[in-house]
Amino acid sequence: MRILFIKAALVSAMLATPLAHAATAIVSNEKDDTLSFIDLETLEVTDTVSVGQRPRGIILSKDKSRLYICASDSDTVQVMDLASRTIIATLPSGEDPEQFSLHPDDRRLYIANEDDALVTVVDTVSHEVLAQIEVGVEPEGMAVSPDGRWAVNTSETTSMLHWIDTETHELVDNTLVDQRPRHVEFTRDGSMLWASSEIGGTVSIIDVASREIVKKLNFQIRGIHPDKIQPVGVKLSADGRFAFVALGPANHVAVVDASSYEVLDYLLVGRRVWHMEFTPDQKYLLTTNGVSGDVSVVDIDKMKVIKSIKVGRYPWGVVTLE
């Protein structure tokens, strides 16, 4: 009996071990000025931490020890130490930072300043502004190519992708896409760029070498008016098989075959889905649902939504780490 008990205790202790180092998701809550920390084993919120005003875009440093937070209404990018979950620095981000992208050098942060029609480049080590580049009205999406050569910004009112040379920090080309481009995502090999157009209702797939649109995706969901299908977030699975497109007020995520560009399925998630992230093991996809104030968990093998997790008001960005 006693031995059994010890065995059981040992087993549960062994089971418990991964819990202590469980993977974590961090979600920014735009209208609560907080971050929610989700334990990815239990899929429950374990911590809520106050940050600057109107936190939107969030990204991790390469070593995942720090989190950068666009505190839009505080006009700053905050740096959080993830071990202590405290803000250790603020970066001069320019006004109203919304989304950003970290260069592969782990130093240069490219920040879209929504109110100022600028992209600000900040050195995360020296905290210096390296450059400010004029772009179109309401810059939003930001992505740096895997080889570090390009920083691409979307401007919502101008409906363009702006190609910024990261060597010279000059704007060298523009690609006109459909109305209100929100998000850009490079493929892993850097050869293609996916760009969502929220009001246009499309996703453009752009050949990086020629910077021309090679394919435009359209979405149709039965019973939902086409005007309400508004692509925002785009995520590409690490194995290159799938692309997921968050369709905003259509409350669905489209599953796209990343090589044939065929739309395979639409998954019902929470209300007004915007941004997404994979768990580190690529088994699950998390979506931020602003209006319903929750995070949907998609099981990628089953292509099913298995849970929704209540977080703060208007969840916006999401990152995950081991």
Place this chain on the structure above:
Amino acid sequence: MKSLNRLTLTACMALLPFSHTAGASTLEIQIAYLGFEADHGPVLSNILPEPADAGLRGAELGISDSNSTGRFLKHQYSLHSLSSPDSASLIAHAQTLYDQGLRLFVLKLNANQLRQIATQLPDDAVLINAGSSDNELRSNACIPGMLHTLPSRAMLTDALGQWLASRRWSRWLLLEGNQSEDKAYADSLQRSADRFGAKVIERKSWDYDTDLRRTAQKELPPFTQTREYDVVLVADERGDFGEYVPYNTWYPRPVAGTQGMSPVAWHKVVEAWGAAQLHSRFEKQADRWMNSLDYASWAGVRTFAEAVTQTRSTDPATLKAFILSPEFQLGAFKGRKLSYRPWSGQLRQPIPLVHPRALVSQSPQEGFLHPVTDLDTLGYDASESECQVQ
């Protein structure tokens, strides 16, 4: 099509916005704006006056928004504007601008002035009405070829009527002022009642001449003492007595229409879908809040600019054909793309329902269906209109 999607420019252009160095290849787009500064006469409630430059500041923002796109395309926009309380000089100026070569007009004018300008200018001028909400211009007394960015009264009252239907507040007391615009608004409310199954239990005209600032508490309760109603609807466009109706009704009932909760084209409290950024650009430039007239003029300028961006042309016929084609889409901070009705030339748009401090709802309401787009459940649909814009 592919070449349309991709544009190349030099880094130097990006560093020199609005540069004149681009030379012959720069496309110059001149847009005319004419604004009538109407005198609304004395009103009882004159505490919070409407801005005199409503409309103009929206057109100006439309130009600067368009130039920020334009500088990447070597398209340069400029505004030639005149605002005046004098009808004759506005109409004469329209001709002067036309003679100078301008073809694209955004007009914050009343229906009579619109008619005169449309008669006077040759057909190749493209006219956008950003000042008159008259239903007749969209139904049975259309001006050939005219586009409209300001919602018609019918769109506004239908937006309100749908919401009242969704709340099941179907017994309406209708109060109207003594101006012709008030009667038009009240008629439009009556039409919406018929469309959405509401009943106007009584329609009363306000003709008291006492100063309501001091006597509202005494005068309005008996004035609104009728058979029981669910809601009081006010038709008082210039804001004469309507501001004093809320909280002074005989029955404890909400007030909507031109006062209380109002259907509008635009308001400060609309902040979703990127609207917060439009407000902040506007406020930086105009130092006040953006209203419906500003929005209509902004949308007018943006309509021309969007057509220029997509067609790479300044030819008025090309632009107009594109604006009325199914390819045209305007991103206008209302949560979905906007387009023009090919019959009346009216810009389809969701209508926010607001009270002074918050957004209550936005119509079309859920469940009001339409074979083409639910936006066409607001205002005069193709079968109800005699207009032929093309």
